[in-house]
Every structure is written in structure tokens, then in C-alpha cells.
Amino acid sequence: MPTETLPEHIVKSYDEDLRHLRDMTARMGGLAERQVADATRALVRRDTELATEVVQRDAQIDALEREIESFCVRLIALRQPMAQDLRVIIAAMKASNDLERIGDYARNAAKRAIVLASLPAIGSLAGFERMAQLVQENLKAAMDAFVTDDAEAARAVWEADEPVDAIYNGIFRELLTFMMEDPRNITAATHMLFIAKNLERIGDHTTNIAERIYYAVRGDTLPEERPKADQSAYAVVRPAGE
Amino acid sequence: MPTETLPEHIVKSYDEDLRHLRDMTARMGGLAERQVADATRALVRRDTELATEVVQRDAQIDALEREIESFCVRLIALRQPMAQDLRVIIAAMKASNDLERIGDYARNAAKRAIVLASLPAIGSLAGFERMAQLVQENLKAAMDAFVTDDAEAARAVWEADEPVDAIYNGIFRELLTFMMEDPRNITAATHMLFIAKNLERIGDHTTNIAERIYYAVRGDTLPEERPKADQSAYAVVRPAGE
Numbered sequence: 482m483p484t485e486t487l488p489e490h491i492v493k494s495y496d497e498d499l500r501h502l503r504d505m506t507a508r509m510g511g512l513a514e515r516q517v518a519d520a521t522r523a524l525v526r527r528d529t530e531l532a533t534e535v536v537q538r539d540a541q542i543d544a545l546e547r548e549i550e551s552f553c554v555r556l557i558a559l560r561q562p563m564a565q566d567l568r569v570i571i572a573a574m575k576a577s578n579d580l581e582r583i584g585d586y587a588r589n590a591a592k593r594a595i596v597l598a599s600l601p602a603i604g605s606l607a608g609f610e611r612m613a614q615l616v617q618e619n620l621k622a623a624m625d626a627f628v629t630d631d632a633e634a635a636r637a638v639w640e641a642d643e644p645v646d647a648i649y650n651g652i653f654r655e656l657l658t659f660m661m662e663d664p665r666n667i668t669a670a671t672h673m674l675f676i677a678k679n680l681e682r683i684g685d686h687t688t689n690i691a692e693r694i695y696y697a698v699r700g701d702t703l704p705e706e707r708p709k710a711d712q713s714a715y716a717v718v719r720p721a722g723e
Numbered sequence: 724m725p726t727e728t729l730p731e732h733i734v735k736s737y738d739e740d741l742r743h744l745r746d747m748t749a750r751m752g753g754l755a756e757r758q759v760a761d762a763t764r765a766l767v768r769r770d771t772e773l774a775t776e777v778v779q780r781d782a783q784i785d786a787l788e789r790e791i792e793s794f795c796v797r798l799i800a801l802r803q804p805m806a807q808d809l810r811v812i813i814a815a816m817k818a819s820n821d822l823e824r825i826g827d828y829a830r831n832a833a834k835r836a837i838v839l840a841s842l843p844a845i846g847s848l849a850g851f852e853r854m855a856q857l858v859q860e861n862l863k864a865a866m867d868a869f870v871t872d873d874a875e876a877a878r879a880v881w882e883a884d885e886p887v888d889a890i891y892n893g894i895f896r897e898l899l900t901f902m903m904e905d906p907r908n909i910t911a912a913t914h915m916l917f918i919a920k921n922l923e924r925i926g927d928h929t930t931n932i933a934e935r936i937y938y939a940v941r942g943d944t945l946p947e948e949r950p951k952a953d954q955s956a957y958a959v960v961r962p963a964g965e
Contacts, residue, residue, distance in 0.1 A: 547944075554813060561803045571796060571816075578820060592956040600959065657909055664903040668959055671899060671916065675956075678917070702789075714834040714917075717842065717910055 495560055499569065502552060503628050506573045506580075509545040510624035510690075513580045514617050516542070516587035517683060521613035523591055524676065525606045527598040535591035542584035549577040565700065569630075572697035576627065579686040579693075583620070586679040586686075593672040600669040603659050608652045609673075612680045615645050619687045623694065632698040638691035639703055645684035652677040653713045737802055741811065744794060745870050748815045748822075751787040752866035752932075755822045756859050758784065758829035759925060763855035765833055766918065767848045769840040777833035784826035791819040807942065811872075814939035818869065821928040821935075825862070828921040828928075835914040842911040845901050850894045851915075854922045857887050861929045865936065874940040880933035881945055887926035894919045895955045 516535055523532035553574045556562065562570055619638050626634035656670040656677070695703050758777055765774035795816045798804065804812060861880050868876035898912040898919070937945050 550813070554809060557799055558803075558805055558809055561800075563800055567796060567800055571792070574813075574816075575820065578817065589956055596957055596959060657913060660902060660909045660913075661906040664906070667899055667902045667909075671902075671913075672956075674913065674916075675920070714831055714914075715838055717838060 498556055498560065499566065502549070502556065502570065502573050505545065505549050505552065506576055507624045507628050509542060509549065509577055509580045510620060510627075512538075512542055512545065513583045513587070514620045514624075516584055516591075517613055517617055517620070517680075520587045520590040520594060521609060521680075524594040524597065525610060527594075527602075529595045529598045532591040532594040532598075536588050536595075539584050539588040542581060546577045546581040550574055565697070568697040568700060572627070572693040575693050576690045579689045583683050583686050586683050590676045590679045593676050597669055597672055600672075601665070603666045603669050604655060604673075608648050608655070609677065609680065612645055612648045612652075612677065612684075615641075615648070616680055616684045616687060619645075619684065620690075623687055623690045626691065627694045630698050632695050635691045635694040635698070636703065639688050639695065642684045642688045645681060649677055649681040650713050650716070653716060657716075740798055740802065741808065744791070744798065744812065744815050747787065747791050747794065748818055749866045749870050751784060751791065751819060751822045752862060752869075754780075754784055754787065755825045755829065756862045756866075758826055758833075759855055759859055759862070759922075762829045762833040762836060763851060763922075766836040766839065767852060769836075769844070771837045771840045774833040774836040774840075778830050778837075781826050781830040784823060788819045788823040792816055807939070810939040810942060814869070814935040817935050818932045821931050825925050825928050828925050832918045832921045835918050839911055839914055842914075843907070845908045845911050846897060846915075850890050850897070851919065851922065854887055854890045854894075854919070854926075857883075857890070858922055858926045858929060861887075861926065862932075865929055865932045868933065869936050872940050874937050877933045877936040877940070878945065881930050881937065884926045884930045887923060891919055891923040892955050892958070895958060899958075 516538060519531055520535045522528065523535060553570050556570055557567070560566075619641050622634060622641075623638045625631070626638065653674065656674050659666045660670045692703050695701075758780060761773055762777045764770065765777060795812050798812055799809070802808075861883050864876060864883075865880045867873070868880060895916065898916050901908045902912045934945050937943075
């Protein structure tokens with residue numbers, strides 16, 4: 482039965498389904514954003530209570546991922562969507578996957594923040610706050626682009642991850658220097674290294690989401706290589722005087 | 724038009740499509756497995772040429788992910804699959820996502836192996852070899868379970884990740900001790916920490932794949948919490964004598 486002959490309320494309800502899917506995904510994005518914000522706040526304020534809340538709240542994100550996935554599967558089975566609608570549904574399903582990973586990284590950062598609160602503080606956390614701020618902004622912009630079907634906004638998010646990588650590289654080198662200066666810094670600095678890496682990975686997953694939105698709207702992929710400044714896998718930092 | 728009235732060759736060709744999808748996914752799994760093996764071999768033998776090959780070969784995995792995704796989208800649009808077929812298609816799409824991440828972790832490990840080849844060797848790599856061996860076996864078992872629709876084999880993979888986490892915890896503590904003993908070990912030990920973390924994450928993605936296969940075959944999810952031994956996020960290692 483071609484769409485034009487369907488009673489209007491059925492067509493409307495399909496639009497409502499797609500709207501509901503976008504809303505659920507945006508809600509999941511908002512939750513992930515809050516987890517990143519709270520994990521970072523817990524780190525900076527040495528607030529183990531807040532960190533514990535972040536760890537516990539992760540289950541909500543996981544539940545939303547399952548909800549989105551089954552909603553998508555039902556939508557595909559019942560509505561047999563084509564072209565852009567199908568791409569949007571696939572994008573929502575894949576984005577929920579990325580958001581679940583972002584939630585896991587925030588939870589892991591919160592766990593490490595709990596340990597760090599029991600160790601002597603080292604260095605400044607300003608870099609972490611800036612990184613977290615940037616990835617939150619990008620995540621919010623990505624979810625807005627998804628809700629409004631805005632391919633250009635998605636492309637802007639995809640391009641905006643470079644400063645995140647640059648801050649990560651700076652933190653990486655600084656922490657290695659702290660470790661070399663005093664072995665008592667090593668445990669704390671290692672946990673901080675992993676938190677910085679978590680934030681950097683959250684940035685990467687946000688660009689994944691942006692790519693998926695761009696593809697859903699345009700039916701066309703972004704170039705394979707995006708601007709990327711993370712060179713830390715190749716970094717060599719030597720102890721002073723060596 | 725109900726299935727029983729379709730000419731047999733059309734039904735066959737749908738089965739062939741699903742078979743092709745399983746084969747593509749298994750091929751992608753085989754490639755990911757090889758990347759893990761070669762990255763680890765490059766690390767152990769300090770073979771920068773092999774490590775460079777691993778870095779370059781990652782593009783093949785990314786291409787396969789895109790191929791699987793568009794094949795799945797076409798399959799959904801043309802065949803309008805229901806129930807188990809739809810679950811298998813969704814599982815293949817999500818598994819290809821996990822395999823792409825596994826490929827990225829192997830590439831990152833290979834990049835770090837290149838740097839490590841230029842630094843003095845520290846500690847034993849036996850733990851890395853064992854971890855890599857275990858995750859490869861699990862990955863292979865997961866792909867076999869996918870091809871043969873074997874939910875019980877998938878559950879076994881899902882349960883088999885615990886020893887991987889246990890080895891990771893051991894490596895984590897050992898590397899922190901090396902760092903504390905001599906600051907000249909810090910750069911190498913940090914890269915090794917991240918490689919160990921990469922292998923641990925590869926193990927986690929393999930359990931994700933196993934969960935998806937179980938769900939595809941049974942239409943029922945595994946319990947939320949799987950046996951997990953990675954406690955490193957909570958680890959505190961203190962310098963000797965403190």
C-alpha cells in the first residue's frame with residue numbers, strides 16, 4: 482500500500498515514531514553529557530559522593546541504549562522505512578552505541594576520581610576541565626544537529642575535536658614529567674593519564690556520532706580522515722637531564 | 724505475498740544474502756584477529772616493519788565495516804526481514820562496529836610498539852602474549868558462534884573474558900612498580916600500560932559481540948553483569964618503602 486493512500490493518522494504516527502526516536506536519542510545524549518560533567522566535577526572537587534553517583538547512574542544510560550535498540554528494531558519491522566528514514570534509524574542505533582561507550586568512559590573516570598581523592602593531589606586539573614568542557618559542548622552540538630537534521634552542524638562537530646586532542650597531548654607530557662620527578666606521583670599520575678585518555682576517547686565517539694548524523698541527512702559520507710592532533714601514541718618523554 | 728508462494732530461487736537468494744552477511748562478518752573478524760596477533764608479535768619482536776603493516780592494514784577493516792553496514796541497510800530495505808533474521812542483521816551491524824573498534828585498538832598498540840622498539844626493553848612481555856592469545860581465541864570462538872548460530876558457544880565466550888582481566892591487573896601493577904624503581908622506565912612503561920589496556924578493551928568488545936550473537940539467536944539477553952575481574956580503575960600501587 483503506497484504511503485499516499487494511508488489514512489493521515491497512520492502517517493502522522495510514523496512521524497511521531499521518528500520524533501520519539503530522536504527525542505530518546507537526545508535524552509541519552511543529555512544524560513551522557515551530564516555524566517561527563519559530573520565525573521569531571523567529582524575529579525576536580527575530590528568529591529567521592531558525586532563520583533559514586535556517576536558510577537551508579539551509568540545503568541540508566543545502558544537501559545536507554547537497549548530501549549533505543551528495541552524501538553529501532555520494532556520501527557524497522559513495522560514501518561519498513563526506506564532511504565533517509567532508514568538512515569536516521571540506523572544512525573540513532575549506532576549513536577546510542579557510541580553514547581553507551583561515552584557513558585562507560587565517564588563511569589571509568591569517576592571510579593578513578595574516587596581513588597585519586599585518597600592520594601596526594603598533583604599538578605593542575607585545568608586541562609581536564611577544559612577538555613571536559615569542549616567534549617560536552619561538542620556532544621551537545623551533535624545531539625542538536627541530530628534533532629534538527631542539520632548536516633552542516635554535524636560536520637562542524639566532526640571538525641571541532643582537534644583542540645581536544647591537543648590538550649590531551651599536553652596533559653600526557655605533563656603527567657609523564659610529574660612521574661619522573663617523584664615516584665610517589667606515579668599511581669596518581671597513571672590514573673590521571675587514563676582519565677585524560679577517557680576524555681579523549683569521548684571526543685572521538687562524539688565525532689563518530691557527528692559522522693553518522695551527516696550520513697543520515699545527506700546519504701553521503703564525510704572524508705575518511707578527519708583533522709586529528711593526537712600524537713601521544715608516538716610520544717617519547719625523557720627524564721630531565723637524560 | 725507470504726513466503727511459501729515465492730518462487731524457490733528468490734527464497735534461496737535471501738538465504739544466500741544472509742550467508743554472505745555472515746561470511747563478510749566472519750572475514751572482518753578474521754582480519755581483526757590477525758591484527759591483534761601481528762600487533763603483539765611486532766611488540767614482542769620489536770619489529771617496526773610489521774607494526775607499520777598493522778597500522779596500514781587498519782583501513783581494510785574500516786572498509787569492511789562500511790561494506791557490512793550498507794549491505795545490512797540494503798537487506799533491510801529490500802527484504803524487510805522479521806524476527807530472527809532481523810536480529811541477525813542487527814547483530815552483524817553492531818558486531819562490525821565492535822570489530823572496527825578492535826581494529827583501532829590493534830592499530831594503536833602497533834603504533835606504540837614502534838615507539839617501544841626505540842626505547843630500552845623493560846620487564847617481560849609474557850603477560851601481553853598470554854592476553855593476546857586469549858582474546859584471539861575468544862574472538863575466533865565468537866565468530867564461529869556467529870556463523871553457526873550457536874548461542875551456547877556465544878555464552879561461553881562471554882564468560883571467558885575474566886582471565887584476560889586478571890592478567891591485565893597483574894601487568895598494571897608490575898608496570899607501576901617498574902616506573903617507581905627507575906624514572907627512565909616511565910615512558911616505555913606508560914606505552915606498555917596503554918597497550919595492555921588496549922588488549923583488555925579488545926576482550927571487552929569480544930564479549931559485546933558474544934552478547935549480540937546470543938541475543939540474535941535466542942531473542943533473549945544475557946544477564947546484565949558478566950563475571951569481571953578488572954579492578955585496576957581502583958588500584959593503588961605505592962613506591963617500595965612508603
